[in-house]
Amino acid sequence: MSNPVDIRKRDSAITVDGVYMVYRVGHMETQALRDVNICLREGEFGAVMGPSGCGKSTLLHLMGGLQSPTRGRVMIGSTNLAGISDAKRTEIRRDKIGFVFQRYNLLSTLTAYDNIALAKEICGKGDEHGFDPKEILSVMGLEHKSHHKPSELSGGEQQRIAIARAIVNRPKILLADEPTGSLDSENSKVILELLQELHQHYGQTILMITHDPEVAGAAGRIIEMRDGRVLDKVENLFYAVEQKHQH
Ligand SMILES: Nc1ncnc2c1ncn2[C@@H]1O[C@H](COP(=O)(O)OP(=O)(O)O)[C@@H](O)[C@H]1O
Ligand SMILES: [Mg+2]
Numbered sequence: 001m002s003n004p005v006d007i008r009k010r011d012s013a014i015t016v017d018g019v020y021m022v023y024r025v026g027h028m029e030t031q032a033l034r035d036v037n038i039c040l041r042e043g044e045f046g047a048v049m050g051p052s053g054c055g056k057s058t059l060l061h062l063m064g065g066l067q068s069p070t071r072g073r074v075m076i077g078s079t080n081l082a083g084i085s086d087a088k089r090t091e092i093r094r095d096k097i098g099f100v101f102q103r104y105n106l107l108s109t110l111t112a113y114d115n116i117a118l119a120k121e122i123c124g125k126g127d128e129h130g131f132d133p134k135e136i137l138s139v140m141g142l143e144h145k146s147h148h149k150p151s152e153l154s155g156g157e158q159q160r161i162a163i164a165r166a167i168v169n170r171p172k173i174l175l176a177d178e179p180t181g182s183l184d185s186e187n188s189k190v191i192l193e194l195l196q197e198l199h200q201h202y203g204q205t206i207l208m209i210t211h212d213p214e215v216a217g218a219a220g221r222i223i224e225m226r227d228g229r230v231l232d233k234v235e236n237l238f239y240a241v242e243q244k245h246q247h
Contacts, residue, residue, distance in 0.1 A: 008041070010042045010044075011041065011042050011077070012040065012041055012042070012075070012077070013040050013041060013042045013043075013044070013076070013077065013172055013173050013205045014039070014040045014074070014075065014076060014173060014205075014207070015038070015039050015040075015073070015074070015075040016036050016037060016038040016039075016059070016062070016063065016072070016073075016074055017037060017072055017073040017074070018035055018036075018037060018071065018072040018073065019033055019035070019036045019037075019059075019062060019069045019071070019072030019073070019074065020033055020034055020035060020036075020069060020070045020071040020072055021033035021058050021067075021069050021070050021228075022070045031228050032055045032058040032228055033055045033058055033059060033062075033069070033228045033229075034227075034228040034229050035072075035229065036055075036059060036072075036228070036229065036230055037230070038059075038223060038230060040173075040205065040207055042172070042203075042205055043199075043203045043204075043205055044205055044206075044221060045195070045199040045204075045205075045208075045218075045219045045220045045221070046206070046207045046208070046219055046220070046221045046222070046223055047207075047208050047209075047210055047215070047216035047218070047219035047221070047222050047223065048060070048207065048208070048209045048210075048223045049209075049210060049211060049213070049216050049222055049223070049224050049225065050211065050224060050225035050226055051211065051226070052211070054225045054226055054227055054228065055225055055227075055228045056177075056209045056225055057177055057209065059225070060175050060177050060207065060209055062074050063173075063175060063207065064093060064097050064175050065081045065089045065092060065093045065097070066093070068081070068082060069082075076092055076096055076097070076172075076173070077096075077172070079092065094122070094123060094169075095123065095169065095171070096171050096172045096173060097171050097172070097173050097174075097175060098165075098166030098167050098169070098171040098173070098174045098175070099166055099175050099176075099177075100159070100162050100163050100166045100174065100175070100176040100177070100179045101162075101176075101177050101178075102177060102178040102179065102181035103182065104150070104155075104158040104159050104161070104162040105162065106150040106158055106161055106162060106165070107150075108149065108150050108151060109149070110149070111146065111147050111148060112137065112142060112145055112146050112147070112148050112149075112150075112153065112161045113133055113137065113146040113147065115150075115161055115165055116133040116136060116137065116161065116164050116165050116168050119165045119166075119168050119169065120133060120168050120169060123168075123169040129169065129170070130167075130168055130169040130170040131167070131168050131169075131170065133164075133168060134146070136164045136167065136168050137164060139164070139194075139197075140160040140161070140163065140164050140194065141160070142157060142160055142161065142164075145157060154187070155182055155183050155184075156183055156184075156186075156187030156190055156191065159179060159180075159182075159183060159187070159191055160190070160191065160194065162179075163176075163179070163191070163194060163195070163198075167198065167204065170202075172205060173206075173207065174195075174198070174204055174205065174206045174207070175206075175207050175208075176195070176206065176207070176208040176209065177209045178209050178210060178211075179191055179208060179210075180192065180210065180212070180215055181210075188212075188215065192215060192218040195218065199220075206219070
């Protein structure tokens with residue numbers, strides 16, 4: 001799966017093509033992204049790294065159709081997100097993309113199980129599609145905590161539930177914005193191992209933001225950003241992956 005030559009032959013899961021993003025607040029303009037080009041292939045596990053404010057979250061929001069770029073194109077599979085209706089975009093977001101954020105954003109009045117089951121219901125695709133909530137709880141090692149509310153779970157456990165919720169409908173792509181940002185090193189490790197397992201055993205396509213090099217090392221590919229731009233050319237990135245596997 002991590003062979004770079006094989007990966008290049010796969011279909012693209014997300015394409016970011018000549019993307020610029022400008023935020024305007026009053027008279028202030030912020031160039032959050034400047035000509036970003038990225039192709040993440042199906043089954044890839046990529047990490048986006050870079051200092052605070054360099055545009056990582058903006059990039060992830062555009063990839064997930066939560067925002068639209070000022071210029072350029074974002075494609076999910078072969079669908080251009082700009083070329084479809086709001087309703088269709090919402091549908092793609094719901095069916096094809098799972099989000100995980102630094103803050104777990106679980107519903108506090110629902111149990112762990114119900115947080116996951118609700119995501120499944122909202123998707124409305126029926127029981128045969130995706131994971132059974134019980135099954136995914138056990139993948140996360142949390143079947144014994146299924147009746148706990150978020151306040152009765154540790155940060156690491158809450159994040160595992162948030163990941164379970166994000167992938168219960170087997171989305172094509174999992175987008176994670178600093179998923180270990182609020183966790184200690186022990187819990188970060190558990191989350192990373194889970195993401196790696198999802199990647200290796202279920203072929204889950206993952207794009208994860210982090211500013212921790214050790215965390216990024218869990219991914220097969222590192223996309224370095226500075227000041228709204230991607231530093232490395234795609235070819236270099238594949239080269240870097242090849243190097244990594246030789247050592
Ligand atoms: N909604 C917004 N309105 C105005 N400026 C924003 C908004 N979101 C982000 N920015 C600005 O865009 C730049 C990139 O932000 P962001 O994508 O959040 O970076 P990162 O996730 O790498 O920290 C920053 O200068 C930030 O202040
Ligand atoms: Mg951010």
